[in-house]
Amino acid sequence: MTSKHILPTGFRTSGSTCGIKDSGRPDLAVFVSDRPAAAAGVFTTNRVVGAPVEVSRSRVPSGTMRAVVINSGNANACTGEQGHNAALEMTSQVASALGCAAEEVLVCSTGIIGIQLPLQTITAAIPAAVAECQESPAAFEHAAVAMMTTDTFAKQVSQQVDTSGGSVTVAGAAKGAAMIAPNMATMLAVVMTDASLTVDQCDSILRRAVDRSFNSITVDAHMSTSDTVLLLANGAVDGPISEQDLQAVSTAVDSVCEKLATDIIRDAEGASHFVTVDVTGCDSRSTAMRLAREVAESALVKTAIAGNDPNWGRITSAAGYAGVKFDPAFLSLTINEVMVYNHGVPVEYDEPALSASMSRGDVHLVLQLSGGFASGAQSARFWTSDLTQEYVRLNSEYTT
Amino acid sequence: MTSKHILPTGFRTSGSTCGIKDSGRPDLAVFVSDRPAAAAGVFTTNRVVGAPVEVSRSRVPSGTMRAVVINSGNANACTGEQGHNAALEMTSQVASALGCAAEEVLVCSTGIIGIQLPLQTITAAIPAAVAECQESPAAFEHAAVAMMTTDTFAKQVSQQVDTSGGSVTVAGAAKGAAMIAPNMATMLAVVMTDASLTVDQCDSILRRAVDRSFNSITVDAHMSTSDTVLLLANGAVDGPISEQDLQAVSTAVDSVCEKLATDIIRDAEGASHFVTVDVTGCDSRSTAMRLAREVAESALVKTAIAGNDPNWGRITSAAGYAGVKFDPAFLSLTINEVMVYNHGVPVEYDEPALSASMSRGDVHLVLQLSGGFASGAQSARFWTSDLTQEYVRLNSEYTT
Numbered sequence: 001m002t003s004k005h006i007l008p009t010g011f012r013t014s015g016s017t018c019g020i021k022d023s024g025r026p027d028l029a030v031f032v033s034d035r036p037a038a039a040a041g042v043f044t045t046n047r048v049v050g051a052p053v054e055v056s057r058s059r060v061p062s063g064t065m066r067a068v069v070i071n072s073g074n075a076n077a078c079t080g081e082q083g084h085n086a087a088l089e090m091t092s093q094v095a096s097a098l099g100c101a102a103e104e105v106l107v108c109s110t111g112i113i114g115i116q117l118p119l120q121t122i123t124a125a126i127p128a129a130v131a132e133c134q135e136s137p138a139a140f141e142h143a144a145v146a147m148m149t150t151d152t153f154a155k156q157v158s159q160q161v162d163t164s165g166g167s168v169t170v171a172g173a174a175k176g177a178a179m180i181a182p183n184m185a186t187m188l189a190v191v192m193t194d195a196s197l198t199v200d201q202c203d204s205i206l207r208r209a210v211d212r213s214f215n216s217i218t219v220d221a222h223m224s225t226s227d228t229v230l231l232l233a234n235g236a237v238d239g240p241i242s243e244q245d246l247q248a249v250s251t252a253v254d255s256v257c258e259k260l261a262t263d264i265i266r267d268a269e270g271a272s273h274f275v276t277v278d279v280t281g282c283d284s285r286s287t288a289m290r291l292a293r294e295v296a297e298s299a300l301v302k303t304a305i306a307g308n309d310p311n312w313g314r315i316t317s318a319a320g321y322a323g324v325k326f327d328p329a330f331l332s333l334t335i336n337e338v339m340v341y342n343h344g345v346p347v348e349y350d351e352p353a354l355s356a357s358m359s360r361g362d363v364h365l366v367l368q369l370s371g372g373f374a375s376g377a378q379s380a381r382f383w384t385s386d387l388t389q390e391y392v393r394l395n396s397e398y399t400t
Numbered sequence: 401m402t403s404k405h406i407l408p409t410g411f412r413t414s415g416s417t418c419g420i421k422d423s424g425r426p427d428l429a430v431f432v433s434d435r436p437a438a439a440a441g442v443f444t445t446n447r448v449v450g451a452p453v454e455v456s457r458s459r460v461p462s463g464t465m466r467a468v469v470i471n472s473g474n475a476n477a478c479t480g481e482q483g484h485n486a487a488l489e490m491t492s493q494v495a496s497a498l499g500c501a502a503e504e505v506l507v508c509s510t511g512i513i514g515i516q517l518p519l520q521t522i523t524a525a526i527p528a529a530v531a532e533c534q535e536s537p538a539a540f541e542h543a544a545v546a547m548m549t550t551d552t553f554a555k556q557v558s559q560q561v562d563t564s565g566g567s568v569t570v571a572g573a574a575k576g577a578a579m580i581a582p583n584m585a586t587m588l589a590v591v592m593t594d595a596s597l598t599v600d601q602c603d604s605i606l607r608r609a610v611d612r613s614f615n616s617i618t619v620d621a622h623m624s625t626s627d628t629v630l631l632l633a634n635g636a637v638d639g640p641i642s643e644q645d646l647q648a649v650s651t652a653v654d655s656v657c658e659k660l661a662t663d664i665i666r667d668a669e670g671a672s673h674f675v676t677v678d679v680t681g682c683d684s685r686s687t688a689m690r691l692a693r694e695v696a697e698s699a700l701v702k703t704a705i706a707g708n709d710p711n712w713g714r715i716t717s718a719a720g721y722a723g724v725k726f727d728p729a730f731l732s733l734t735i736n737e738v739m740v741y742n743h744g745v746p747v748e749y750d751e752p753a754l755s756a757s758m759s760r761g762d763v764h765l766v767l768q769l770s771g772g773f774a775s776g777a778q779s780a781r782f783w784t785s786d787l788t789q790e791y792v793r794l795n796s797e798y799t800t
Contacts, residue, residue, distance in 0.1 A: 048720030048728045078713055078728075080745045113713030114746045225717045299699070299787075300795060307796035313478060313513030317625045320448030328448045328478075345480045346514045387699075388796070389789040395700060396707035396788070 005158040007140050008169035008194035010034045010236035012133035015142030018125035020073035020111070020118055026146035028125055029070040029173075031190050032098065032133045036064035037234035039106070040202035042210045044227035050077030050113075051087040053226055056106040060230075063199050066104040068190055068230060069094045069126070072149050072175070076109040076117045077225040086117045093123045097130035108188050108228050110149055110175060144173035147188055150394075151176045155263040161195075161252045165239035168195040170252040174260035176267050187214060189229045189260055195249045196235035205250045206231040213257035216289075217265050217383045218296050229257070265383045270390030273305050274362050279319075280379040281369040287324050288380035291367060294322035295382075302387035308358040310351060312340045319367055332368045343370065405558040407540050408569035408594035410434045410636035412533035415542030418525035420473035420511070420518055426546035428525055429470040429573075431590050432498065432533045436464035437634035439506070440602035442610045444627035450477030450513075451487040453626055456506040460630075463599050466504040468590055468630060469494045469526070472549050472575070476509040476517045477625040486517045493523045497530035508588050508628050510549055510575060544573035547588055550794075551576045555663040561595075561652045565639035568595040570652040574660035576667050587614060589629045589660055595649045596635030605650045606631040613657035616689075617665050617783045618696050629657070665783045670790030673705050674762050679719075680779040681769040687724050688780035691767060694722035695782070702787035708758040710751060712740045719767055730775065732768045743770065 007013065011033055018028040041060040043053050059065070069090055076083045091105035098105075109117070133139065144154035158171035174189035197205070210229050231253065241249070266274055277296045282288040295301055298318040304311035312333055320328065329344040336357045339347050363386075385391075407413065411433055418428040441460040443453050459465070469490055476483045491505035498505075509517065533539065544554035558571035574589035597605070610629050631653065641649070666674055677696045682688040695701055698718040704711035712733055720728065729744040736757045739747050763786075769775060785791075 044721075046717060046720035047722075047724070047726055048716050048731070075713075078716060078741065078744070078746060113717065114741070225713075225720060303792050303795035306792065309796070313475075313625075316448050316478060317446060317513065320446035320625060321444075322447075324447070326447055331448070341478070341514075344478070346478060387792060389792045392703050392706065392787060392789045392792050395703035396709070396786075 004137060005140055005156040005171060006137055006169060007135050007158070007171055008192050008234070008236065010194055010234045011192045012135050013139050013143035014129050014132040014134065015144070015146030016125060016129050016132065018071070018129070019121045020071055026142065027071055027073045028122065028129050029143040029146035030094065030129045030133055031068040031143060031192065032130065033066055033232055033234040035234050035236065036066060036104065037232040038063070038197050038199045038202045039065040040199065040206040040231045041106070042206060042229045044224060046225050048078065048225050050075050050109055050226040051079060051083040052076055052107040052109045053228060054084060055087045055091065056108065056228060059103055059106060062103060064104065065106055065232060066098055066100040067094050068106045068108065068232070070108040070147050070188060071122055072147055073111040074109060074115060074117050075111045075113050075226050078114040079116055082116055086119045089119060090122060090126070093126040094130060097127045106230060108226065110147070110188055110226055113225060140171065140173065147173060147175040149175060150269060152267055155260050155267070157256050157259040159252045159256055161248045163195065163237070163245035163248060164242055165196070165245070166237045168193060168237050168249060170249065170256050172256045172260050174264060176264040187224070187227050187264055189214065189257070191229070191231045191253060191256055193233045193249065193253070194236035195233055196237065196239060196241055197233035197249070201246065202231050202233050205253050208250065209254045209257040212254060213261035216381060217261045218293065262383055265385050268385035269394050270388045271385030272361065272388055273358070273386040275305055275384045275386065276364045277382040277384065278364070278366045278379065280366065281376060282378045283376035285378045285380055288378050290322045290324050291319050292380045292382035294318050295365065295367065296384035299387055302384065305358065305363050306386040306388045308355045310335050310340060310354045310358065315365060315367070316341060326369050330370045332370060334366045336364050404537060405540055405556045405571060406537055406569060407535050407558070407571055408592050408634070408636065410594055410634045411592045412535050413539050413543035414529050414532040414534065415544070415546030416525060416529050416532065418471070418529070419521045420471055426542065427471055427473045428522065428529050429543040429546035430494065430529045430533055431468040431543060431592065432530065433466055433632055433634040435634050435636070436466060436504065437632040438463070438597050438599045438602045439465040440599065440606040440631045441506070442606060442629045444624060446625050448478065448625050450475050450509055450626040451479060451483040452476055452507040452509045453628060454484060455487045455491065456508065456628060459503055459506060462503060464504065465506055465632060466498055466500040467494050468506045468508065468632070470508040470547050470588060471522055472547055473511040474509060474515060474517050475511045475513050475626050478514045479516055482516055486519045489519060490522060490526070493526040494530055497527045506630060508626065510547070510588055510626055513625060540571065540573065547573060547575040549575060550669060552667055555660050555667070557656050557659040559652045559656055561648045563595065563637070563645035563648060564642055565596070565645070566637045568593060568637050568649060570649065570656050572656045572660050574664060576664040587624070587627050587664055589614065589657070591629070591631045591653060591656055593633045593649065593653070594636035595633055596637065596639060596641055597633035597649070601646065602631050602633050605653050608650065609654045609657040612654060613661035616781060617661045618693065662783055665785050668785035669794050670788045671785030672761065672788055673758070673786040675705055675784045675786065676764045677782040677784065678764070678766045678779065680766065681775060682778045683776035685778045685780055688778050690722045690724050691719050692780045692782035694718050695765065695767065696784035699787055702784065705758065705763050706786040706788045708755045710735050710740060710754045710758065715765060715767070716741060726769050730770045732770060734766045736764050
């Protein structure tokens, strides 16, 4: 098991098997920064959240962090007071092993909902999991693997940026939004950099990146109770950062998040197509996002794509119910760069050829609004998977 | 082919085969009132609408109507100016045959999107279709059958109400929200009564009934370009109507619409479960509706139900992302009257027994909010189907 993805200076990770999963697969990941790291987090907006989200969400604003502990196999969600105490205890154990305050440790859990965490199993394994943390690419991959639930491959990326202070690394690991019976849920991502960022810089960089990546993907529109994206910046590459360097780091974080998010879609349960939905010509980004999202979430669009069917009426009608004002007479649509609907009028096109191009697995939809209410220069991009019989099979299998 | 459903006095219908469908099945329905009938309509709120919606929506406010003409097999949607003229021509032909103004005729179309209507085929058949209209239950069933696309049974209902002026009948026919490749879409319903109602009374009675029936069902959350529900009241049972009689007629329209709407769900494509979602204890009906709808539209809830899996974490988490403020500590959930989640805490229950009860095909979810932000006395009910591999197969088959 080798990986080319390197960790930023001063970060160490481990991935191990503590015994939550019946399968015996790795289920405990630890991310450690040797020095306090400026931190930011973006969390699920679900009203029903897992205990780890409550704990981490309350800690992020306090500033710097030393570690993130993640277990897979159990989401510790809908578990009441007992679950909340278990999340706290996980962070306390990591803090003891590291010699820091519990408030400097963040926690994430992913897996089954509504079952109490096997806390003893986890806490017994934490000292060794912290001790094993290493700076090697292999250790980084182990951590990414230990976050997985129904993912079929580990999602990792790293990127280097030259700054006036030296070469900075941005690296991240994520696990997917796949959801499978009985309750495997959640996307999690940890992004790390050795750039020297303030807490406020972390926060604005992360929010911008998440908007264009993890908040622009959908598998089944089901927001989990545990979705979490964290950014840690430990400043191991020293020195105040220029405005230009800051922009370069921000762009690298964007790129790392986009790669992780699109990997999640490429690994979506049962999916056979990777779908990019672009909406252009809108008066605002939020209008473009609503249109793109409605198309990306339509079961009928997604089943048509599963069948390589350039069924554009489903796409235009999904846009029509997005709750956004536009004049259909100004709507145009291309599928894999073939114009099928032009300013509100159907276009003759080579349907077998277009279907054949869809069958290669990548589908690119571009909805253009060239006039009327929603006219403008704003655009949005959304990524989604298709909806297959295999998705339904995976999610309707009753396994308990 | 016999039906027990009777038409209100003064209404006549026909169903015939004009040749739009390759299958040779009936595809032209006509509903006629012998005298001008007060009319109301509720139409899709999709921005992209079929030409018949544009025509009928503009005519309904003008007051009284004499007929409704419906074709199946082609939705006449996304067809531009040519489609608009075709919809107008259909009503002109019916008006000629009846001897009334074209403005007194409403039109609906359902079927494939984006293909021009075979107008000559339809107009050639209209004179005979109008001439064949009869008041018999058989003629009513013929009309219901001619509206069908992928429906597996005709949806009809009639009900009688005793009023001070005599016995009044409310009857309706509908076709389903089933959507199948390439583009069969749309739910349509025509409700008729011989009660003497004003246009305003029609409108308020219909809006109330639709809110609690056709607007409380979802198969795949895909709003069609052509959804239309019409109410015609011809006053054949004479006389001004008392407040009490009005209430009785309104209740009958509610009941007719609920029966037609739930029949649509029972006949949803590929469905193996009929699901009723109740949300209680909310501060407003709109809050309750949003929660019920989010649960009813969740692909993960619907796949779990397909597998007879009482996977309540998917239900509570779907409620959590409905965009409604509530405190999860006050949330409780029963599935088929078995409590699984009580005030934010999981409950021990007999899971195999609950799964067995779900496997009988009817699933009843009750989400109760007993306190916190959303507390109150308001409730909502939504109906939906499960999401099966068969649904995906039907909707991803590439048939053109």
